[in-house]
Amino acid sequence: xxxxxxxxxxxxxxxxxxxxxxxxxxxxxxxxxxxxxxxxxxxxxxxxxxxxxxxxxxxxxxxxxxxxxxxxxxxxxxxxxxxxxxxxxxxxxxxxxxxxxxxxxxxxxxxxxxxxxxxxxxxxxxxxxxxxxxxxxxxxxxxxxxxxxxxxxxxxxxxxxxxxxxxxxxxxxxxxxxxxxxxxxxxxxxxxxxxxxxxxxxxxxxxxxxxxxxxxxxxxxxxxxxxxxxxxxxxxxxxxxxxxxxxxxxxxxxxxxxxxxxxxxxxxxxxxxxxxxxxxxxxxxxxxxxxxxxxxxxxxxxxxxxxxxxxxxxxxxxxxxxxxxxxxxxxxxxxxxxxxxxxxxxxxxxxxxxxxxxxxxxxxxxxxxxxxxxxxxxxxxxxxxxxxxxxxxxxxxxxxxxxxxxxxxxxxxxxxxxxxxxxxxxxxxxxxxxxxxxxxxxxxxxxxxxxxxxxxxxxxxxxxxxxxxxxxxxxxxxxxxxxxxxxxxxxxxxxxxxxxxxxxxxxxxxxxxxxxxxxxxxxxxxxxxxxxxxxxxxxxxxxxxxxxxxxxxxxxxxxxxxxxxxxxxxxxxxxxxxxxxxxxxxxxxxxxxxxxxxxxxxxxxxxxxxxxxxxxxxxxxxxxxxxxxxxxxxxxxxx
Numbered sequence: 042x043x044x045x046x047x048x049x050x051x052x053x054x055x056x057x058x059x060x061x062x063x064x065x066x067x068x069x070x071x072x073x074x075x076x077x078x079x080x081x082x083x084x085x086x087x088x089x090x091x092x093x094x095x096x097x098x099x100x101x102x103x104x105x106x107x108x109x110x111x112x113x114x115x116x117x118x119x120x121x122x123x124x125x126x127x128x129x130x131x132x133x134x135x136x137x138x139x140x141x142x143x144x145x146x147x148x149x150x151x152x153x154x155x156x157x158x159x160x161x162x163x164x165x166x167x168x169x170x171x172x173x174x175x176x177x178x179x180x181x182x183x184x185x186x187x188x189x190x191x192x193x194x195x196x197x198x199x200x201x202x203x204x205x206x207x208x209x210x211x212x213x214x215x216x217x218x219x220x221x222x223x224x225x226x227x228x229x230x231x232x233x234x235x236x237x238x239x240x241x242x243x244x245x246x247x248x249x250x251x252x253x254x255x256x257x258x259x260x261x262x263x264x265x266x267x268x269x270x271x272x273x274x275x276x277x278x279x280x281x282x283x284x285x286x287x288x289x290x291x292x293x294x295x296x297x298x299x300x301x302x303x304x305x306x307x308x309x310x311x312x313x314x315x316x317x318x319x320x321x322x323x324x325x326x327x328x329x330x331x332x333x334x335x336x337x338x339x340x341x342x343x344x345x346x347x348x349x350x351x352x353x354x355x356x357x358x359x360x361x362x363x364x365x366x367x368x369x370x371x372x373x374x375x376x377x378x379x380x381x382x383x384x385x386x387x388x389x390x391x392x393x394x395x396x397x398x399x400x401x402x403x404x405x406x407x408x409x410x411x412x413x414x415x416x417x418x419x420x421x422x423x424x425x426x427x428x429x430x431x432x433x434x435x436x437x438x439x440x441x442x443x444x445x446x447x448x449x450x451x452x453x454x455x456x457x458x459x460x461x462x463x464x465x466x467x468x469x470x471x472x473x474x475x476x477x478x479x480x481x482x483x484x485x486x487x488x489x490x491x492x493x494x495x496x497x498x499x500x501x502x503x504x505x506x507x508x509x510x511x512x513x514x515x516x517x518x519x520x521x522x523x524x525x526x527x528x529x530x531x532x533x534x535x536x537x538x539x540x541x542x543x544x545x546x547x548x549x550x551x552x553x554x555x556x557x558x559x560x561x562x563x564x565x566x567x568x569x570x571x572x573x574x575x576x577x578x579x580x581x582x583x584x585x586x587x588x589x590x591x592x593x594x595x596x597x598x599x600x601x602x603x604x605x606x607x608x609x610x611x612x613x614x615x616x617x618x619x620x621x622x623x624x625x626x627x628x629x630x631x632x633x634x635x636x637x638x639x640x641x642x643x644x645x646x647x648x649x650x651x652x653x654x655x656x657x658x659x660x661x662x663x664x665x666x667x668x669x670x671x672x673x674x675x676x677x678x679x680x
Contacts, residue, residue, distance in 0.1 A: 054097075054106035057161055061096045061128070064157035065089040068149045071156070088149070092132055099124050105161075110168035118162055125161070129154030186211055189241075189250035189277075191268055193217035193224050193234050197256035201232055215248040238264070241271045255281040266564075273567050318540035320348045322403060322445050329354040329401035331386055331434065332408030334362025337449060340532035341405050342366055346374040348536075353379035354399045356386070357408070386430030389437075396437050403445045405535065406434055409465065413453070416461035420640045424632035427464035428471065432625070435475035435485065442480065447539040448472045448487040450547070455489070456650045463644040463651050467628075469547055470647070474621055476545035484542040488535050489549050500558065504565040513578035514562045521558045621647075 069085050100106060103124045108117050132150040188204065190197045197217055204212045216235040219225075224234045235244045241253070253272050255265060265281070272279050328345050332338035333355035339362070342353065353370070357363040360383050367381050380399060384391045386408045409427050410416055416423040431448060438446045450469050453462030469487045476485035507514045538548040563573040573579060624647050631639035641653045 050106045053108070053110065054100060056164065057100050057105050058093065058097055060160045060164065061100075061125070061157040062089055062093055064153040064160065065092060065149070067156050068153035069146075071152055072146050072149055088136075091135070092128075095131055096128055099128050108165070110165045113165040113169045117165065121161055121165075122158060125154050125158045186213065187249050187251045188212050188214050189235075189245055189248060189253050190214055190217045190232075191219075191238065191241075191253055191255045192257035193219035193221070193227075193229055194257070197254075198229055200254065200256050201229070215250055216244070218244060238268055241268065242275055245272075245275060245277060250277065252278045252280065255279065269567070319536050322540055322542065323348040323350055323536075325349065325351050326402040326444070327352045327354060327399055328403045328405070329356060329395070329399065330405045330407065331356045331430075332406075332449075333357045333381075334359050334364075334366050335407060336528055337532060337535075338405070338407035339366045339369075340528045341407060341535060342370070343373075344529070344532045344536050345405075346370065346377055350377065350403075352399070353377060354395065354401055355379060355381040356384050356392075356395060357381075358383065358385050386433060387425050389433040392433050392437055396441050400441070402443060403447075403539070404434065404438060404443055405447050405449070405539070406431060407449045409449070409468075411451070411461060413459045413461045416464065417459055420460040420464075420637050421632040421635050423460045423464035424628055424640060427461070428467045428625070429629065431468040431471045435471055438485070439475055439478055439480075439483075442483065444483060445539050445542060446472065446475070446483075446485045447535060448485075449535060450487045450489040452489060456652065457644075457648060458652050460641070460644070460653075463641075463648055463653075466648050466651075467625075467644070470621060473545055473547075479544055484544045486538065486541070486543070486545070487547045488538045489547060490531055490534070500561065504562055508566060508577055512576075513580045514566065515580050515582045516559050516562050517582055519557075519559050519581060522556060 065088055066085055103120060105121065105124060108120070129150055132153075136150050190201055197219075201214045201217070204214045214232055216233045217224075217229065218236055218238050218241060219234050220237050225236065227234050235248070244250070245253070253268065255268060257264070269279055323345055328350045330338055330341055330345070330353070333342055334357040338357065342355065345353065355363055355366065357366075363381055363383060367379070370377065370379055382391075382395050384395060386392065386406075408430060410423055416427075435446060437443075448468060451462065451465050453459060454466035454469055455462075457463040457466055469489075472485050472487050479485055504514050541548065559579065562579055566573045566577045566579075624643060628640065628643045628647075631643060645651050645653065
């Protein structure tokens, strides 16, 4: 294979040099208009031979022979122009010096350059057109899937060209849809812009489109949702390009296409990080991350690795999840030193050992119990883990002079109705308590956000599992809404909030508009290629203990203040609750004795806006008769 490539380079080198050389007699022919050509034959031959070594050197140095002609681009032609232009200038200068001796007309070098440029460019264009035609003949057009491209911008244009150049992919573009008035009726890359996005149904029927390809990487989720809804009503499959921030190489090709997913429908403007601000407090420092194997913790690990920490300290309770993120660091960030500990944040002695051995400077605290019904049934565990774990960490952070401490909180801590939310609010108090005792140069902050799409135990993976099992999808209440973010977006904004670094602040992340859970369920069903309420039923199961219909990011008393980051606000919270230390001791005493009513009473005293809902002991699951998979198989076999 290497020999074939070498021979191809040699052939291209010889062809370029030959075309550039024969341009000299052609230039003489044009210049002399065919008169007395034989009289200049000697000078013409000498001049052509003189140019050969100069041209050969330029071809080699600029790598024209390494250009793959069947993939010729505008950049390749620009390089060709530069090389031929430089050769023309060199030979023109030489003609002025020796022209009188060799009878070389002063215009011949420039004329030969134009002739050679035309021939060398032509051979490249012909090679590319021939290759595209050859590819096109491999798969008959009628055998390909007819694709209607949504968006006639740069992304759509490049993808159309890719499909036309690679018909073996089985994708045949039939045209574009675009809302920009100036593009209507225009022909781009040989394909027409057939109408606006709202005309999808009419255009798809007219063109016989079988699939839409959404090539609008920066389009808001509302627009994507409207297009997807129209396509689903018509039975068209949908694919999309990832956001440009996902395509690290910047190269758009057919391999980047994927199915439309839920994150596209909830897409917001991409988070823009102030990298200098983040690098300032992470670069060259030892960064400790609790809950490092969890959904948010592991993404924080990935994001931190971008800013060259001196060392990572991974702390997590689940050995499998910590092992997975450890393997990823080895594979993707092998240049970053790290150490991993299997440890529970409730174990203050183990945490002190970790602090003593690693001397962390920045801490991201993402370890927590987060499932509302479980914590409602086990409030002592919420106290020990969410409150006690946070308190252990902030006390050690004060003692060891930690520079930045960032606590991951939740919208459920606002006017909490659940034990989980109340425990996270008290964890915020613990961080604020530490901020009041911080030394100069120390910063303790909390970051509050809502539900994270795709995180472990979140609603979307549950819906997907229910669909996989044939349904139904269970939704607690038709009016229940939640705020949503993607995992990378949440982790990036946590890092950015840590960079703001105003001691004692509670930062609130802009979550966009709340989304109805029932609408989310219908989207998941549609994106699975099924029809809501027909293929998959939606059942309302009733609100669970501790849940509320609407989540909030702020209490009525807090309000927000602006920061210099447009997607982060600061909650104007007051001082830590009076007698906080005393309440904490009573809270831990109640947890140790499993006095659940007392725990809720103390939460209420600590958090005046806490509104405990009806709670119950853990439910015993009783399978419905005839619904067990094994029963189904037995019945089927018996019949």
